[in-house]
Amino acid sequence: MTPLIHVVEDDTDHRLALCDLLEAAGFRAEGFAGGSAAMAAEARPDLVITDLRMPGMDGHAVLSAALERDPDCPVIMISGHGDLPQAVQAMRAGAEDFLEKPYDGMHLVTVIERALRGRAARAEIGRLQDSMTRTEGGGLxxxxxxxxxxxxxxxxxxxxxxxxxxxxxxxxxxxxxxxxxxxxxxxxxxxxxxxxxxxxxxxxxxxxxxxxxxxxxxxxxxxxxxxxxxxxxxxxxxxxxxxxxxxxxxxxxxxxxxxxxxxxxxxxxxxxxxxxxxxxxxxxxxxxxxxxxxxxxxxxxxxxxxVEPLRALGDDILLLFSHYAGLAAARYGRPLPEIDYALKQSLLRRPWPGNVRELKALAERFALGLDMPEGPAAAPAEAESLADRVAAFEAREIRLTLERCRGNTERAARSLGMARRTLNDKISRYGIRV
The missing domain is CATH 3.40.50.300 (P-loop containing nucleotide triphosphate hydrolases)
Structure with missing residues (x-):
């Protein structure tokens, strides 16, 4: 079903324009001149967009009421005053994002789509939690x-x-x-x-x-x-x-x-x-x-x-981390800490050489409140020269061949079509453990 978005905005022109933008982007939109009317609406929204400063219920009150009614409902707050402390307060209170007027319409749509994907992912975790707990099937x-x-x-x-x-x-x-x-x-x-x-x-x-x-x-x-x-x-x-x-x-x-x-x-x-x-x-x-x-x-x-490596799964990394952290928190009888924006970005940038096994261990440390070691940063491709990329490819192929040959450098050298002495030199140069 097409997601329903409630727009709470006392400025009539802005409210109507915003509803038109959302409907053009493929959403259903319903506008309200105030927070009380929005909270009294019979239809429950999938997402709420609210202005910050309004007579009666302001944006903070709308945020609080919306989350009390549906704790998983994303709320995006908009303000024309550029008030940074207000934005920080809103994010700490649970707002999905805070945008300043005038904002870019396409950016708003992107924020909405991201928030709805996150909500859908959390809903999937909820639906599958019992079976996942029994089978430890978080990898699927x-x-x-x-x-x-x-x-x-x-x-x-x-x-x-x-x-x-x-x-x-x-x-x-x-x-x-x-x-x-x-x-x-x-x-x-x-x-x-x-x-x-x-x-x-x-x-x-x-x-x-x-x-x-x-x-x-x-x-x-x-x-x-x-x-x-x-x-x-x-x-x-x-x-x-x-x-x-x-x-x-x-x-x-x-x-x-x-x-x-x-x-x-x-x-x-x-x-x-x-x-x-x-x-x-x-x-x-x-x-x-x-x-x-x-x-x-x-x-x-x-x-x-x-089976694709974890680093190729995009936002699924956050979903899996949340799943395993929730399992660990329940197992140890501890409240699940908040997975904040900085942590999410860190998880998405991590190269995950250990894949889901590494993620599960990290999620358990997070649930226990322990320090989480930083993973090696993934270097951007544009920062590497052609020689660096060739060397990385050569080192990877040598590692894989040595693994296939169970560390036998003579067999590996024959397989790679090079002299054993040349292979040993490259093993030493790239710091490969045999």
Whole structure:
């Protein structure tokens, strides 16, 4: 429904002109000559614009009454007197913004749109708070194009039986996406089993994934592996790019045949499962240098989902921060501090190398009233020379290649097509930790 805006202004000409401007911008507008009439109106507005100095109820009284009636209603105050102390008082009392006459009409529309987006975001938090508390699903909350696309992608793929690869930087919520796919699938009543391919030692990987029978080794009892445990549900292979090369063909065979042979026995046990693999690097590129088997990749990647980094989500950063701060405040039994304008700007400028995981930790510190460390400032692109941008790209590619090669500089040098000594020089120059 088109948002309704109440305009409280005792100047008739200005009130009518402002209503015309708002309706031309696509809003519904209703004008009132005084605050009392506005507060007595039957229709509840989505936003209020009020003059500061009026007979009877002034702008401060309108602000107070509007917030008492609807604490989440944005109020924009307008004054022709340029009174800075009044503006500060209004903002502290909860006004969304304070504009001085004469103001730019397009700027006012921008302020209104921003305020309404913020209100919609807070409403979404309220609607989803209970379910988010149960599932810690804050990573799928948001109104940005990236989050909308991600939810649509999940909704389209979840009902299918195809295996999926989910890629994204560390801390972007790849496991959350995997759980959402499972929860929205016909397998939701079945188990969701996660295997951390990076944390499981190679010597134990086969036993943990494929299981074993009694007598397979001294003291062994019958034990199903992770693949069997996930039968009827979903198996998540977390950080699949770290899977030991020697085990990749064994997993490939199990997935192709949808059956598993436990250690110590010679019969196949059927599997009924769906695979969701997550990776913080592009698996397709890993197949080019032989780090990851191409045939295993194509078996896993029936479809692919890319999760955007937090820094690409715009105002969703504020929504997620508010969500996690609210959860933390409730958990510790503390009132949620105000997220003021300065903090909002700081959050939007932060580069978030740790993504949602970093944001969650920062939100908890905020809810507890602790000092929040400043993040590294994101340098504006125009401040960097071409040489700086080339160096940054080269350092990033070297880091990713070293990560794919698990720190093996000889393999990394071959993959990058340079001498090992040259690579070592660049590692030293860029301060890269191997």
């Amino acid at each position: 909350l948001g109104q940005s194009a990236a989050m909308t696309t991600l939810r649509d992608r999940i909704a389209a793929l979840a009902p299918t039986e195809i295996d999926i690869v989910v890629t994204g930087e560390t801390g972007t919520g790849k496991e959350l996406v995997a759980r959402a796919l499972h929860a929205a699938s016909p397998r939701a009543a079945g188990p969701f089993v996660a295997v951390n391919c990076a944390a499981l030692p190679e010597t134990l990987f086969e036993i943990e994934c494929f299981g074993h029978v009694a007598g397979a080794f001294p003291g062994a009892q019958d034990k199903p592996g992770k693949l069997e445990a996930a039968s009827g549900g979903t198996l998540m292979l977390d950080e699949v790019e770290a899977m030991p090369a020697a085990l990749q063909p064994k997993l490939l065979r199990a997935l192709q045949e949808r059956s598993v042979e436990r250690l110590g026995e010679n019969r196949l046990r059927p599997l009924d499962l769906r695979i969701i693999a997550t990776s913080k690097t592009d698996l397709r590129s890993l197949t080019l240098d032989g780090t990851f088997r191409a045939d295993l990749f194509y078996r896993l990647a029936g479809a692919e989902i890319a």
